Amino acid sequence: MPWIWLRVLLALTLAVGGGLLGHLLGGAWGYALQAALTGALLGVGLLFSLDMLRGHRILRWLAESLNGPPPAFAGFWGELAARIERALRARERTADAERERLAQFLSAIEASPNGVLLLDASEQIEWCNQPAAEHLGLDRQRDLRQRVTNLVRAPAFVAMLQARAFDQPVQIPQPGGRGLLSIIVRPYGDGQRLVLTQDITERERADAMRRDFVANVSHEIRTPLTVVAGFVETLTNLPLSEVERKRVLALMAQQTQRMQSLVGDLLTLARLEGSPRPPADTWVPLARLSSAVELDARSLSAGRHRLAFDWGDGVELAGSEPELLSAVTNLVSNAVRYTPESGQIEVVWRRRAEGAGEIVVRDTGPGIAAEHLTRLTERFYRVDGSRSRDTGGTGLGLAIVKHVVQRHGGELLIESTPGVGSCFTLVLPASRVRAPATRLALQP
Template sequence: MNVIWARATASLVLFLVLIGGVTLALGVKVGLAAAVVGLLLHWGFATYQAQRLWRLLDRPAYGTVPSAPGVWGEIYYRLFRFSKRWYQQVRDVEAQHARFIEAIQVSPNGIILLDNEQRIEWCNANAERHFGVDAERDVGQHITHLIRQPDFIHYIGSPREGMDLRMSGMGRKFHKVLSVQVLPYGDHRKVVISQDVTKLERTDSMRRDFVANVSHELKTPLTVLAGFLETVRELPLSEADRARYLGLMEQQSLRMQAIVNDLLVLAHIEGDPKPPGEQRVNVRTLTQHLRDEAMGLSGGKHTIHLDIDPGVGITGAENEIASAFGNLVSNAVRYTPEGGVIDVSWRAEDGYGVFTVTDDGIGIPAEHIPRLTERFYRVDRSRSRGTGGTGLGLAIVKHVLQRHEARLSIRSQVGRGSQFAVHFPRHRTVLLTVTDEEMDDADYPYDAEVSADVAADVAARIGD
């Protein structure tokens, strides 16, 4: 017997005892009258409490529990405990639902939930960006009224659901490629899952182009080598012709070797996850070596000027920086006609170390500049091969600068020349102490005003 039955039984027994006592003391009539009055009072009390309970159930208010004596107080207390447990369960479900929604919102995929008639029930933020829908405005809209590409309309109603569908041109401001899947779930409902694969498609396209370009670049010297080997082996040649053919074969071999070496350098730079070290690089000494190499490549056909601030250095991987700077200088030599002028400068500008290579060469059309750092990209393929370049120099420059948190800016005008400027961040730009003796030992001219006080002057321009 529970507490409610116990209290009800006890109340009934007490009532009967009281009525019996009144009857014995005052007579049967008085006892019956007392019993009737007691029953009416009990009925009125029960009716009042039932009305209170009805109002409570009709308009429940969590935390509000009426007070009452006896059985009704126990009923109200039990209802309060029940509502408390129910309220906590609801809060737990709501919290779990909120966590689930948050998890879907941070998903890199777009997700759209459809009802059994393919109308939108809910979608996350990525789906809004992918398809241009609105999570609030478009609820209840049929999915094909909003995504009207014929491929998608055919796909969502076909047995191919669950397979991957590639959709192109989804972006409003730029070209975008989506991978879309439609999967069934629940009671004839569907979920649309989308993934932005634009970068993946671009990378895959670059990989295909890279393989094709490498094959094309190596095919030419291999064809030349095979042809000359067959000629040397099968035809009687004079010593002069034999020497000339062997020289051409050596030239093509060196060209293939240069391509392979640049590919290895590029693969090493791209595959090295470690950031470059903090080795201090003396740009003055580095550019001196670059000038000597450029003069050898030029064969005395160009004028090369250096304007180097010896009090400014950088930190990083010296071999990588030398490779990047060397590619910029050698490119200037290759693409500047005979008699042209090439200016190489290094200085601090607003705390940034800036390395600049300027030439008065053939220049670059504006539409080609954004793609110059792609591997094997050539503005003019026939002219580029004639210069002896591998088509990988600026790709190496790009990856070296990325590792050193530097950026490359390019300005060019067809027929008037080009300027390539490398900007190093402030935390990689350092001061070097330069003495008068070192200035006198330099084998190329500096500005006359540069003296032993150059470090102080540079410090004033760079700042702490």
């Protein structure tokens, strides 16, 4: 560090120079020694005064929050000011980088769908993100420094904080009954708490649907199995006449067919949910679908209904032929099953103005009350359970139709009036409908 030696050399030079000047001036009055010492002290004092002035200017620069460059000095004070500035600027850059990382971290937390809430040792809110405020009904600004249990009064949550039982999450209703929350609390720091909230409304609804689905499947299969088991026992233990034996076997065959239909529909649903969307470049003639649908409908009706079919002028549909056939067949079969004898069933193909197409299945059956319409496509939902089983329905037909039409980009419209009849409309988008003439015109 050469500036130290220069500083020492400067001090010695001023002391020696002041001493020599004092010796020369004091020698004339006989006080050479005293004058030399006084001159040396004055030389060192001059250097000290200059240092005080420069130090004051540096302190004033520091007190003014480092506005502008540091004072321009040479030597020791210039080196000191430059080093202070470099250290402070480096510290500022580090602090800016930390603030940037903190801002990015908070932005990431804000982007999370889960809520994050920070509590101090007194359980007062230090910070929360927007999802947490929405989940718990908080105001992010107004409720800061408020005790969380004064704002979130769900008994399970309050009991968790009071008991410090943080090993298991608790579930509480959202404010206003909008849904269900799962809350996890984790301690950190000096008595602080990290509160994580998650909206589990959809998850709980899906779990409930799965539980209902398993229960419904078990019930639907258990009933015919019980019947078949009873008939097997009857055939085994009782002497039956030929007529009675044939009747029992016929009933067993009926229940077996019912179980086969149920399993078939379940497999169809599983295949629809687990497979990719149908291709948009595979074209199926509607006439090919219509012949299979008509044959099935006439066989199921057995002449008990007035059937009318109008399939238009021969269009083609893009998609999966088995899926489309299953959807239309389910609609027509439902109409046949639920329409009383001598009732009318009409199946019509129509082209909409915007190019979309629709298959309309209209019947003169008993109709469906308005409160049931929104739930008709739920699995195993039945307006009249006993009547559905009598007609051989599995409760999955309309669920299959809904899945098929949605996979093809369309929709299922349902209209019904009790005592008048029902109308089911399967709508397909224009991109999946074309006339044969269009296809031929494009060929070279």
